[in-house]
Amino acid sequence: MQAKEQGFIRCHDCGALSETHHKLSHCPRCDSLLHARHPHSLQRATALLISSFLLYIPANIFPVMIVNQFGTGEPNTIAGGIVELFDSDMIPIGLLVLVASILVPSSKLIGMSVLILCAHFRWQINACRWTKIYRAIAFVGRWSMLDIFMISILVDLVNFSGIQIIAGSAATAFAAVVILTMLAAENFDPRLLWDNQQNL
Amino acid sequence: MPITDYDICPECDLLLKAALPKIGEKAHCPRCGLLLSHPRKRSIERTFALSIAGFILFFPSLLLPMVGVTIMGNVSTGVLYAGVIALFNDGMEAVAIVVFLASILFPLVNISLALLISGHLYFNRYHRYLTVWMRWMQNLNEWGMLEVYMLGIIVACVKLVALAQLNFGWGLYAFVALLIITTLLTSNLDNVLFWQRIEQLRKGRHHAG
Numbered sequence: 001m002q003a004k005e006q007g008f009i010r011c012h013d014c015g016a017l018s019e020t021h022h023k024l025s026h027c028p029r030c031d032s033l034l035h036a037r038h039p040h041s042l043q044r045a046t047a048l049l050i051s052s053f054l055l056y057i058p059a060n061i062f063p064v065m066i067v068n069q070f071g072t073g074e075p076n077t078i079a080g081g082i083v084e085l086f087d088s089d090m091i092p093i094g095l096l097v098l099v100a101s102i103l104v105p106s107s108k109l110i111g112m113s114v115l116i117l118c119a120h121f122r123w124q125i126n127a128c129r130w131t132k133i134y135r136a137i138a139f140v141g142r143w144s145m146l147d148i149f150m151i152s153i154l155v156d157l158v159n160f161s162g163i164q165i166i167a168g169s170a171a172t173a174f175a176a177v178v179i180l181t182m183l184a185a186e187n188f189d190p191r192l193l194w195d196n197q198q199n200l
Numbered sequence: 201m202p203i204t205d206y207d208i209c210p211e212c213d214l215l216l217k218a219a220l221p222k223i224g225e226k227a228h229c230p231r232c233g234l235l236l237s238h239p240r241k242r243s244i245e246r247t248f249a250l251s252i253a254g255f256i257l258f259f260p261s262l263l264l265p266m267v268g269v270t271i272m273g274n275v276s277t278g279v280l281y282a283g284v285i286a287l288f289n290d291g292m293e294a295v296a297i298v299v300f301l302a303s304i305l306f307p308l309v310n311i312s313l314a315l316l317i318s319g320h321l322y323f324n325r326y327h328r329y330l331t332v333w334m335r336w337m338q339n340l341n342e343w344g345m346l347e348v349y350m351l352g353i354i355v356a357c358v359k360l361v362a363l364a365q366l367n368f369g370w371g372l373y374a375f376v377a378l379l380i381i382t383t384l385l386t387s388n389l390d391n392v393l394f395w396q397r398i399e400q401l402r403k404g405r406h407h408a409g
Binding site: 001002003004006013014016017018029030031085088090093096097100127128131132134135143145146147148149150151152153154155156157158159160161162163166171172175176179182186190191193195 | 284
């Protein structure tokens with residue numbers, strides 16, 4: 001049984017409860033708009049997710065940064081940077097970057113897709129488990145910004161006449177993927193998973 | 201039973217009898233396991249103190265040099281805001297804006313809002329924008345990424361170790377301190393209590409006036 005069916009709405013911002021039959025449009029405590037569920041949750045999440053899927057391709061193909069050493073430029077893709085870390089025996093840091101910039105974004109894209117499909121087609125799933133997966137996706141999303149921050153630091157620090165690091169075009173695409181998947185996770189309403197379960 | 205005796209889980213929409221955990225205890229949703237409330241000892245006082253400290257520490261960590269590198273006799277020093285400028289000059293405006301927001305503006309706004317709100321609650325002052333500030337602070341919390349930036353500094357340093365000599369400046373120590381303060385700040389800030397106190401202040405004002 002969902003609180004929505006029992007006639008209660010929780011304010012998304014302050015958590016105050018109000019009764020549906022009062023037909024309030026704003027929260028009596030904090031005055032923000034009341035919604036039983038995030039408005040257009042699935043449409044927004046789907047749109048944001050599709051854009052991130054598309055941007056994920058240039059983010060991995062094009063170089064995120066270019067090391068200019070004595071006139072010759074060496075482009076570095078996301079995967080290339082990790083391989084380089086492994087090659088120079090910095091395995092823990094390599095693993096960290098591997099998790100943050102490859103495993104996290106790709107599993108986020110797949111996980112969000114499955115969540116949206118579950119909610120859209122009203123599949124009978126273990127809602128508890130998928131809510132936890134959703135929580136994990138929402139939690140780890142921000143850590144993918146690691147690569148972008150690292151590039152901003154390197155671009156600033158290594159800027160000499162002999163050697164220069166400049167940011168590549170994939171950096172924009174990758175930053176957009178991270179931001180858009182975070183927004184997709186924020187717009188997805190996990191309560192939709194529970195609404196569809198018949199035997200609660 | 202009045203409506204305040206109930207609570208709803210924000211992630212699975214289960215109607216619950218409101219749990220009233222004592223300080224240090226945690227209340228979880230019985231159906232989906234979400235942490236509903238975790239009251240802290242002296243939350244308002246601690247938030248006030250920590251946000252003052254964070255606000256003060258923000259400026260040295262923004263303005264003092266964090267890392268210095270020496271490559272083949274050339275020296276350069278890195279400051280928190282300089283990465284944004286360097287990206288901007290390289291024509292990566294979008295990335296520069298994202299880095300600026302996530303590592304400078306949002307953390308600063310967050311600390312300032314925590315300072316404003318906890319200051320008002322500490323001195324029992326009502327302000328008609330208190331609820332707006334609370335909403336902004338809650339929504340921005342996810343977008344300030346100081347801890348991710350710290351990891352970015354570490355990875356950048358590891359990458360540079362092979363070809364450069366590194367030395368660390370006061371900006372980095374201030375940044376680490378700021379990071380600890382903001383982590384403590386988020387864990388000590390009890391949203392449930394803050395909203396209750398704001399409502400009390402508003403009601404008190406209506407009765408008085």
